[in-house]
């Protein structure tokens with residue numbers, strides 16, 4: 596899938612996850628007042644999910660992440676190839692380690708700017724860690740819907756996808772990709788709208 600699709604799928608799924616288990620605190624639709632801390636939690640969480648949803652394509656120098664990481668990305672693509680290590684369970688383990696490190700950086704930067712309370716919340720809830728990991732999982736899932744599938748158990752080169760028959764999957768960048776991404780966003784949007792109506 597293309598970077599934009601990954602970002603939209605990741606962030607939309609992130610909304611579903613947050614409304615199911617309230618990672619960032621009270622949902623905005625239910626909060627009587629919207630304290631600044633809650634907005635900061637949500638910003639940190641969605642940044643993490645967005646980052647995670649693009650991260651596996653670090654192995655493709657021409658992707659959104661590839662452009663950001665330049666040389667590193669070229670080197671990874673050269674050594675491992677696109678849709679290999681970073682689109683597998685092993686890649687998820689590496690992504691988790693990276694997420695733990697990045698979480699510490701975020702906490703440090705927040706402390707530095709005098710945001711002690713949100714920093715404590717991030718440290719206690721592991722918002723950054725869960726956000727990045729969830730984004731990565733959604734990326735691999737979204738790519739599994741495409742014709743190429745994903746090498747889930749890399750270094751084994753066998754590729755997996757959903758539906759299992761590759762002829763029922765679509766080629767990255769063709770029209771079904773947009774249909775799937777937009778249908779998913781519309782379904783979640785209707786879900787949120789109904790939830791607001793019920794409240």
Ligand SMILES: [Zn+2]
Pocket residue numbers: 596651652678682734738
């Ligand atoms: Zn990918």
